[in-house]
Amino acid sequence: MADLLVPKLNNNDTDYVLTEWLVKDGDPVLAGDPVVVLETSKAAEEVEADTAGTLRHIATVGSRCRPGQAIAQVGDGSAPSLPVPRVPGTDTQSGSGGPVVTRPAQARIDELGITAEQIASLGVPVVRLADVEALRPVPGASAADAAVPDAASDARSAQGTPLAGVQLGVARAVELSHRTIPAAYTVVRMDLGPALTRARELTRTVRRPVGLAELFVQHVAALHGDFPRFFAAVDGTTATLADAPHIGVTVDLGEGLYVPCIRDAADRTIGEIATQLMKYRLAATTGAFREADLTGANFVVTLHTDADVVLAVPFILPGTVCALAVTSPQDGAPANIGLAYDHRLINGRDAALFLRALKNSVEGLN
Structure with a gap:
């Protein structure tokens, strides 16, 4: 009989809540079948069975589950070998017998x-x-x-x-970032007029909203081959380079920060990027993100669309080494585009070269 273990879903939460069993206790499952829903601080994630057999629940709905904990067993149909835990009283209910x-x-x-x-x-x-x-x-x-x-x-x-x-998840990420990442910051001025003109043309062509977010995702991803360290991860004294650029984009509706990820961004068309970001913005308004939507980024683009914001210094998301801050142009004047970077891996000259390449790419749009 094989244990169904809670996977590690993110770096911000130490435990998750089991919100729903998708397969009844005693029913058969196949390997790859979604069997249970776990909720983190930001998303709900379906967990699949690793093997085929009869599913036997160990944890109950409402339980707090830590990564690595067995919440079910899959086997020949016999009773589970582990006791079924009680639902912790610390998980809120609406009253006796309530949901x-x-x-x-x-x-x-x-x-x-x-x-x-x-x-x-x-x-x-x-x-x-x-x-x-x-x-x-x-x-x-x-x-x-x-x-x-x-x-x-x-x-x-x-x-x-x-x-x-x-917001608690954001707080944990910010605290970890400031405690563990020696960050530096460099700013360049960019003429975003050509980019905005191109965005309006693309909006009509692809029939999806295209703005600075979509364009910067595309242009940052295109620099992966020339600047691989900017998409790396640092673990102690070792840097791990990424095979492909996976770009996180901040979505902030004033009630908490989400950073959904555009995977393999260099291989996506602008229409595909626009479609994906539109889905993510909708998910942010409804709380319908999956955990898979919010993990895997190796570079983050942060957006600051308020016209009065002329400079922004983002924190570097743990697991990445760079965060690009994009501000809006001011009455046709150049916008300040800044790069926060992990100084253990990237130096000031490297940052300046990256930003110059990005500037030339974005300003060269026609």
């Missing part, structure tokens, strides 16, 4: 002031982050509709507002 509420969902409930009655009205056994987002108060709602959230907000102001699950 299980995952930690990311509970953090969002607290933030929005969602009531127990609203949660019960969902009629689901497990309340996930996406379910709570559906209960978000609608702008312009009546005073009666907003009364309870406003009262809850006043109470939280007096007691302190807890960070949402997504």
Whole structure:
């Protein structure tokens, strides 16, 4: 009988919540079948069976599960050899006999002031982050509709507002970055006029929104062959080079930072990049990211679209060595495009050469 072990899904969370069994206890499965859903601070991820056989649950819905922990066994149909653990009481429920509420969902409930009655009205056994987002108060709602959230907000102001699950994940990543990565920063000025003109033309051609995000993903990825160390990872005194550029792009809706990844970006057309980013922006509004969407980046492009932002210094995502900050042009003036880089691997001259190559590529658009 083989154990089904919890995989390592990200570097920000030490444990995950088992939110749903996709296969009933005692039912047969094949290798590769999705059998269980685990939720992290940012996403829900389906875990597949490694072998074929009869699935026997060990962990229950609502359990906190650590990487490497056995949550089920797949074998000949006999009972599992490990005891079934109780659901920890620290995982919030809506009351006796009520639905299980995952930690990311509970953090969002607290933030929005969602009531127990609203949660019960969902009629689901497990309340996930996406379910709570559906209960978000609608702008312009009546005073009666907003009364309870406003009262809850006043109470939280007096007691302190807890960070949402997504923001907790950001906090852990920032703390790790600042503690472990000796970062440096270099800025160049770029004339983004040609790029914006080209973006408008491409939007009409590919019938997808094309902007600076899409163009910088494409142009950064094209530099992978000439600047492989900028897409590497540092482990102690060793740098591991990447076979292909996988570009992370920040998506920040004001309630937490997501960094979904465009894999094999150098092999994608601008239309494919635009389509993928459009899907990611939609996922950010609904909390529908998969963990696979948010992992694997070896270079990060951070976007700062507010016209008043003239300079931004991003943190370097753990596991990468570079983060490019893209700001908007100011009334036709050049924009400040900055590169934060891990000084253990990349020096100032290297950064300047990379930014010059990027500048020539972006400004050369016609």
